Amino acid sequence: MKEISKGNQEICAGTDSIGNLKCQTNELSNIKKTVAVLSGKGGVGKSLVTSLLAVMMRRKGYDVGILDADITGPSIPRMFGADNYRVSSSELGIYPARTHNDIRIMSINLLLEKKDMPVIWRGPLIAGAVKQFWTDVIWGDLDYLFFDMPPGTGDVPLTVFQSIPLDGIIIVSSPQDLVALIVKKAYNMAKTMNIPILGIIENMSYAICPECGRHINIFGESKAEKVAEEMGIPFLGRLPVDPELAALCDQGMIERFNKDYVDDCIDLLERNF
Numbered sequence: 360m361k362e363i364s365k366g367n368q369e370i371c372a373g374t375d376s377i378g379n380l381k382c383q384t385n386e387l388s389n390i391k392k393t394v395a396v397l398s399g400k401g402g403v404g405k406s407l408v409t410s411l412l413a414v415m416m417r418r419k420g421y422d423v424g425i426l427d428a429d430i431t432g433p434s435i436p437r438m439f440g441a442d443n444y445r446v447s448s449s450e451l452g453i454y455p456a457r458t459h460n461d462i463r464i465m466s467i468n469l470l471l472e473k474k475d476m477p478v479i480w481r482g483p484l485i486a487g488a489v490k491q492f493w494t495d496v497i498w499g500d501l502d503y504l505f506f507d508m509p510p511g512t513g514d515v516p517l518t519v520f521q522s523i524p525l526d527g528i529i530i531v532s533s534p535q536d537l538v539a540l541i542v543k544k545a546y547n548m549a550k551t552m553n554i555p556i557l558g559i560i561e562n563m564s565y566a567i568c569p570e571c572g573r574h575i576n577i578f579g580e581s582k583a584e585k586v587a588e589e590m591g592i593p594f595l596g597r598l599p600v601d602p603e604l605a606a607l608c609d610q611g612m613i614e615r616f617n618k619d620y621v622d623d624c625i626d627l628l629e630r631n632f
């Protein structure tokens with residue numbers, strides 16, 4: 360069944376196995392794999408993990424993009440020093456911004472006149488903007504498009520899951536999430552939507568002593584592996600609280616980061632996709 364709705368320039372065609380109407384991408388886009396990065400709640404480092412995955416994949420020579428689906432708290436442009444970039448458009452669609460290393464990014468912040476103005480929109484409008492980033496942006500040829508999802512398991516992530524064909528989901532959690540089982544909500548949402556869960560990454564898992572290099576488990580022994588096992592999904596590693604990483608994010612230079620924190624996740628993406 361083909362259904363075309365020009366009202367919000369949305370082009371949706373066909374349904375998935377559980378009846379969700381999926382939107383088509385711009386006809387000038389050819390995207391091989393779509394991976395959404397999700398968290399049970401805000402502030403756990405979802406944008407940071409999304410950015411690191413894109414940076415590392417790009418370094419391996421893949422063509423990579425990031426769709427910043429976090430409309431009310433967009434942080435992708437800042438991490439890449441692209442806050443002042445402007446996107447252009449033609450009758451064919453919107454051209455994404457390109458970072459120093461040629462990662463294509465699209466974010467609401469690249470469209471706003473004033474970056475410090477909040478986006479005061481209701482859920483359906485926010486979800487509509489995310490869908491348009493998918494349908495109207497000319498991504499070109501991409502090996503991987505990463506979605507920095509809105510935090511939590513509310514209306515917007517749900518609509519995005521329903522309308523965009525996703526090949527897999529990576530869940531980012533903090534140690535407290537794992538204790539409070541907030542991560543299970545993200546897991547259950549993805550499961551209900553029939554989207555493959557690729558695995559879980561624990562962020563801010565430990566600190567490294569600057570004097571002796573010892574790992575300090577600030578939040579006690581990590582439960583990430585155990586929780587991953589219980590959920591029957593791969594554990595994809597843990598990131599420490601790393602001041603260098605925080606500084607590079609603040610300076611918009613995340614593309615300079617070169618530690619191996621997300622290597623297991625990169626291996627999995629390369630092997631499976």
Ligand SMILES: Nc1ncnc2c1ncn2[C@@H]1O[C@H](COP(=O)(O)OP(=O)(O)OP(=O)(O)O)[C@@H](O)[C@H]1O
Pocket residue numbers: 398400401402403404405406407408429432434509510562563598599600601602604605606608609
């Ligand atoms: N492992 C880490 N080491 C150092 N700083 C970190 C780490 N993880 C996240 N941060 C810092 O914490 C801040 C929040 O991270 P980020 O924006 O990725 O969170 P988020 O989960 O995407 O937030 P939101 O859900 O509100 O969008 C960032 O400024 C980042 O620099």
